[in-house]
Amino acid sequence: MNNKNCHKFRKKKLPGDEHKRNVCEVCGYIDYKSPQVVAGSIVTYKNKFLLCKRAIHPGHGLWTLPSGFLESNESVEAGAKREAKEEACINIKIQKLFGIYSIKKRNIIQVIFLSNISTSFCKPGIESLDVKLFNYKEIPWRELAFPSVKWALKRFNDYKMGKKLPFMAED
Numbered sequence: 137m138n139n140k141n142c143h144k145f146r147k148k149k150l151p152g153d154e155h156k157r158n159v160c161e162v163c164g165y166i167d168y169k170s171p172q173v174v175a176g177s178i179v180t181y182k183n184k185f186l187l188c189k190r191a192i193h194p195g196h197g198l199w200t201l202p203s204g205f206l207e208s209n210e211s212v213e214a215g216a217k218r219e220a221k222e223e224a225c226i227n228i229k230i231q232k233l234f235g236i237y238s239i240k241k242r243n244i245i246q247v248i249f250l251s252n253i254s255t256s257f258c259k260p261g262i263e264s265l266d267v268k269l270f271n272y273k274e275i276p277w278r279e280l281a282f283p284s285v286k287w288a289l290k291r292f293n294d295y296k297m298g299k300k301l302p303f304m305a306e307d
């Protein structure tokens with residue numbers, strides 16, 4: 137149970153646990169602070185990649201992959217599809233799982249799919265200032281919002297050249 141109105145947290149070490157947790161003295165709820173999952177995708181159309189210019193912080197005005205936090209009880213694929221729809225007004229087709237990126241300082245696990253769209257139609261949703269299809273050479277490397285975006289795009293290019301780069305990375 138997680139009734140936020142009752143919580144009065146106290147740090148406690150529970151039996152068999154190595155870390156101290158915030159435990160509610162009223163209802164016993166344990167606030168584990170586990171990482172949150174962000175689902176996103178590299179979206180390709182022919183030889184291009186779709187990127188979204190963020191209208192929200194962090195990374196306002198910078199380019200990113202369509203991605204965002206999962207909702208409760210949502211599958212990771214459904215989350216990736218929903219975010220692509222919300223941010224770029226596109227219906228993506230997921231091809232495969234492409235990588236896992238851990239952002240330790242923000243307590244986030246990012247799951248990145250490889251997907252494609254069947255037409256070049258896209259337009260900014262409310263969380264985007266702009267959306268655009270880029271050739272690899274046109275990617276605005278210095279205006280990417282997060283290290284994970286750079287990693288995913290570089291890894292995709294290398295993957296297409298037949299290089300086997302690690303499936304996982306972190307910052």
Ligand SMILES: [Zn+2]
Nearest residue numbers: 142143160163
């Ligand atoms: Zn409580």
